[in-house]
Amino acid sequence: xxxxxxxxxQSPFARAIYDLGIVSGIIFALIFIIVAGGIVxxxxxxxxxxxxxxxxxxAESKVVEITWTIIPFLIVIFLFAITLRAxxxxxxxxxxxxxxxxxxxxxxWQADYPGSGVTTANEIHIPAGxxxxxxxxxxxxxHEFWVPKLTxxxxxxxGHPNYIWLQADKPGSYIGQCSEFCGTxxxxxxxxxxxxxxxxxxxxxxxxxxxxxxxLNHATAKGLELFRTQTCINCHAIRGVPGxxxxxxxxxxHVGSRKQLGAGILENTPANMRLWLKxxxxxxxxxxxxxxxxxxxxxxxxxxxxxxxx
Ligand code: CUA
Numbered sequence: 001x002x003x004x005x006x007x008x009x010q011s012p013f014a015r016a017i018y019d020l021g022i023v024s025g026i027i028f029a030l031i032f033i034i035v036a037g038g039i040v041x042x043x044x045x046x047x048x049x050x051x052x053x054x055x056x057x058x059a060e061s062k063v064v065e066i067t068w069t070i071i072p073f074l075i076v077i078f079l080f081a082i083t084l085r086a087x088x089x090x091x092x093x094x095x096x097x098x099x100x101x102x103x104x105x106x107x108x109w110q111a112d113y114p115g116s117g118v119t120t121a122n123e124i125h126i127p128a129g130x131x132x133x134x135x136x137x138x139x140x141x142x143h144e145f146w147v148p149k150l151t152x153x154x155x156x157x158x159g160h161p162n163y164i165w166l167q168a169d170k171p172g173s174y175i176g177q178c179s180e181f182c183g184t185x186x187x188x189x190x191x192x193x194x195x196x197x198x199x200x201x202x203x204x205x206x207x208x209x210x211x212x213x214x215x216l217n218h219a220t221a222k223g224l225e226l227f228r229t230q231t232c233i234n235c236h237a238i239r240g241v242p243g244x245x246x247x248x249x250x251x252x253x254h255v256g257s258r259k260q261l262g263a264g265i266l267e268n269t270p271a272n273m274r275l276w277l278k279x280x281x282x283x284x285x286x287x288x289x290x291x292x293x294x295x296x297x298x299x300x301x302x303x304x305x306x307x308x309x310x
Contacts, residue, residue: 004175006148011167012131013151016089023082027075090152094163098135100124104143104156104178107185107287108250108263118208119237121250123192123258127201131167141183147176147193155180168195177264184286190264211240212253212309223305226298235289238309249289256310262287274303 009015046055058064102124103110111124126132136145138156145164146153154164168174178189196204215221224241227233233241235249258268262284266272278299280289294302 004148004177008149010149010169010172010174011151012169013090013165013167014149016086017152020082020086024079027079031075092165094135094165095133097133098163099132100126100134100166102134102136102145102156104136104138104140104145104182104189105249106140106183107178107189107284109145109178109189109191110139110247110250113205116205116209118205119247119251120208120254120258122190122260122263123194125194125196125201125204126166126168127198128168128171128195130198131165134164134166136162136164142180143178143182143189144180145176145191146179147174147191149174150176150193153179166193168193171195171197171200175264185263185284188263188265188284188287190260192260192264194259207257208254210254212238214240215305216308219301220305220308222298223301223303226294226302227305230292230294230298230302232302252306252309254309256307270303270307273307274299277303277306 006014007018009018048054097114099113099115101112101114103112109122109124110119111121112119134145136154136156138158140158142158143156144153145156147166150168151164151166154162156162172195174193174195176191176193178186178191180186182189215224227236227238228241228243233244233246235246236244237247237251237253238244239251239253256268260266261268261272261276262280265284266276276283277292277294279291280287281291
């Protein structure tokens with residue numbers, strides 16, 4: 001299972017932050033041990049005992065005062081230098097044009113690949129080993145993109161694009177989440193970054209560019225009809241379906257190929273697809289998808305149709 005552990009960096013950008021944290025942490029621990037140790041030693045060694053004279057008093061010692069000014073000064077300079085170096089490594093200047101645009105919505109992520117024209121949601125595929133420049137935007141409120149193993153966190157600000165670099169050293173799945181409170185379902189804005197071998201990434205990209213699978217049987221044809229008549233079409237796009245080109249909500253052209261539903265709240269299985277369509281407000285209260293009153297048979301048809309969109 002994938003985790004989102006910031007202490008397990010899997011990219012040069014995340015590693016720069018991790019290394020800074022470790023080196024600074026060691027310095028802070030040493031300072032604590034020396035200062036606390038000195039206090040404990042002084043308390044025990046120079047404890048006042050009855051009948052004993054006061055220990056020797058030292059005042060205005062130039063050696064002591066210069067020493068305890070210069071040492072902290074050098075420590076601060078060193079921390080400043082390694083912090084600057086880590087900032088440069090973790091956050092290089094953006095490329096002239098981004099490889100990926102990630103837009104935060106209440107409560108999901110839109111991912112557009114300007115180079116190829118792919119649009120998807122919540123599940124972001126990247127080629128392993130290649131740094132991608134990501135432009136972060138928001139459609140509504142502040143969100144924050146954070147995939148701890150791969151990169152720094154950065155806020156998605158409406159009307160003000162921010163940039164990060166994203167890379168995974170090895171193929172694998174990496175979990176991230178929105179880390180800026182953005183409303184009732186802030187906790188269910190998961191990001192799944194899937195790093196593929198470059199050839200598999202090309203394959204994925206080609207598959208995503210295909211138009212949607214046409215209905216193959218009566219049930220899925222009814223499902224498509226429901227998609228068009230039950231107002232799904234007012235928010236969701238399915239490329240290849242005439243009129244279905246609004247992207248207020250996730251693009252569903254290849255929804256069946258994604259691993260999760262509702263930005264991570266459910267595994268994407270046909271049964272869960274049906275559950276989700278039956279009552280999104282029960283599964284993800286406050287999500288912007290309302291409950292629709294459709295019959296069980298219609299539910300079967302609509303979920304079967306959407307599950308075929310691979
Ligand atoms: Cu989006 Cu929190």
